[in-house]
Amino acid sequence: MADYDYDLFVIGGGSGGVRAARVAAGDVGARVALAEEDRYGGTCVIRGCVPKKLMVFSSEFSKMPSLGRGYGWDIQDGSFDWSVFCGHMNEELDRLEGIYRSLLKNSGVDTFDARARLKDAHTIELSNGETRTAKTILIASGGHPVRPDIPNAHLGIVSDDIFHLEALPKSILIVGGGYIACEFACILNGLGVEVTQYYRGAQILRGFDDEARGLIAESMREQGIDLKLGTNIVEMAPASADHSASAATATDAAMGATAQQSVELGSSAKGAQGPVWVKPTSGAPREFDVVLFATGRDPNSRDLGLEDLGIEIGRRGEIIVDEFSKTGADSVYAIGDVTNRVNLTPVAIREGMAFVETVFKDNPTAVDHELIPSAVFTQPEMGTVGLSEEDAREKEEIEVYCTSFRPMRTAFAGQPDRVLMKLVVSKVNRTVLGCHIVAPDAGEMIQLAGIAIKMGATKEDFDRTVAVHPTMSEEIVTMKTPMRTA
CATH class of the missing domain: 3.50.50.60 (FAD/NAD(P)-binding domain)
Structure with a gap:
């Protein structure tokens, strides 16, 4: 057996790569290294989900004075200071990046603040001029906007x-x-x-x-x-x-x-x-x-030395992998946005965990990409899991249960906001095929609905659940008559 510097070398310090690295090192005891050319935390923590959600929170305050006045409060419209917000946001991102670095260090992972590319199936060249070898290489280099x-x-x-x-x-x-x-x-x-x-x-x-x-x-x-x-x-x-x-x-x-x-x-x-x-x-x-x-966004697969190893690259630059995240080279795996499967942070983390199970725990684990809940943080938010009405009707006969209404909180203040609660149900076996919510905090609601739908809940399971009143989400369990069938 060849003697390598590491059991695992991870390219990319985002959520998926960091999770795989620290679990392989901390839980399994593998010799692990990770290279990241930019900030640790990746797209989600540094330039995506986290700062974006902080901006969502900040932007929502502009609506509060008018809402408060509808409830009798004498609240005056204020002004927004972008520099103050950005200062606090950057402090938070620095704190989170520090946590990522500490997690790797405390797990015994060697880190390199450098760009990495593959010289061969077991050799990594770093932009600082160093070279390292590893039995297994995991590419988790993410994507970029174009x-x-x-x-x-x-x-x-x-x-x-x-x-x-x-x-x-x-x-x-x-x-x-x-x-x-x-x-x-x-x-x-x-x-x-x-x-x-x-x-x-x-x-x-x-x-x-x-x-x-x-x-x-x-x-x-x-x-x-x-x-x-x-x-x-x-x-x-x-x-x-x-x-x-x-x-x-x-x-x-x-x-x-x-x-x-x-x-x-x-x-x-x-x-x-x-x-x-x-x-x-x-x-x-x-x-x-x-x-x-x-x-749009494209995967960060350029100039990684992949083509020379016979690793297939897709039309948008995605690394083609099998159900266990393995590329065409037996020693090279890839997870997260660079594979362009389901480009969500929790999915990249799941893929990283499945990789560790497969490679280091002798427990081949395929990632389940079915029925993944997700949220769009528009205002109002959208939470969704499963099939849309349009996709479902292409597969089988369905019933659609749907209601749209003005929620109590804003209707009382005379505001025109509307919300939507929708279930797409199989006409054959009554399974809930999809749930779609457009409402404030829809992301919070869809996380819980996603559990039931992932378990295979039927419309009757929803009907047997007692409503929480008065809430917007109670409509999910009180819709008794289908709006339409298809």
Whole structure:
């Protein structure tokens, strides 16, 4: 048997990679090392879920004075200080990164603050010039936001850059219709920014339940977001430039920036060009202080030395793995967003744990990617688990139980907010195939509903559960008559 420096070398210090490293080292006693070229904590902790949710919390305070006045409180509208919020947010991110580093250190994991790539199936080259060998290599390098392939795309920012803005813009154009675009549209609107959103499709949040995403789109417009569907950018240029045909012929290559390079430039270099002139596919051209591209994310698989090892790479750059997260090379595994399976932090953690079970505990464990609850932190939130109505009706005959109403809390204050509770049920065996909630704190509700649905609960199981009154979520167990069948 070859003598390696480590039993396991992990590339990537995000949630999945850190969990796999510290469990393999701390619980199993393996010799483990981890390399991370950026901050520990990965997308979720540093430039994703955590700072985004803090921004959600902050943006919600803008609605509280008017709500309070509806309840008799003399609450005056206040002002928001972006610099104060960012200071507190960065302190929290520093604290969380410190925890990640401590967890690795206390578990006995050697760490390298360096970029890593594979020289061969057991050898890792580090950007600091060092080389290490390992019996098994785990790639958990995550993903990155990308810009669209249009001229002057470098004038816009991506989601990573939001957290590094020195000041909030007065106006912003958000391009995209996925959950990242919609979440930031709601956040920035709540913080007082004039928000316009372009999405080329017929409705935002493609892939989610049609009725749920329709209510969110309606709510976003009611809150003042200028949501324009079927709309995209034709051309863009610096606001001070001559907006002639020459602007449309300029390419990102000529400007020295591509979608991949945008990730490498560093946050301080982006979004500093000043106002941007934008010509849409419909409507008049406009100027915006900032343009945010939320048009997709690609896996961080570039220049890892994978192709030389016969490891298959997919169309978007995802590493192709089997049910046990193993690549085409027996000693190399991959988990998390770099595999582009289900790009959620808890899923990456589960994949990391399953990897340790499989490789270090002689217990082959496939990751269960079925019936994963998730939330979209728009305002109102959406919580979802299982099949949408549209997907379910393609598979079998269904019944749809649904109600939409004004919740007590905001209705009392005269506000127009509406919520949605929806169950998609198999007509054959009565199993609840999907649950969709659009409401404040929907993420909290769907976590609990997800347990029942994962266990295979039927509509009658829901019906036998006594309602908690008065709550929004009681409607989930009080809907007795289907709204429609399909």
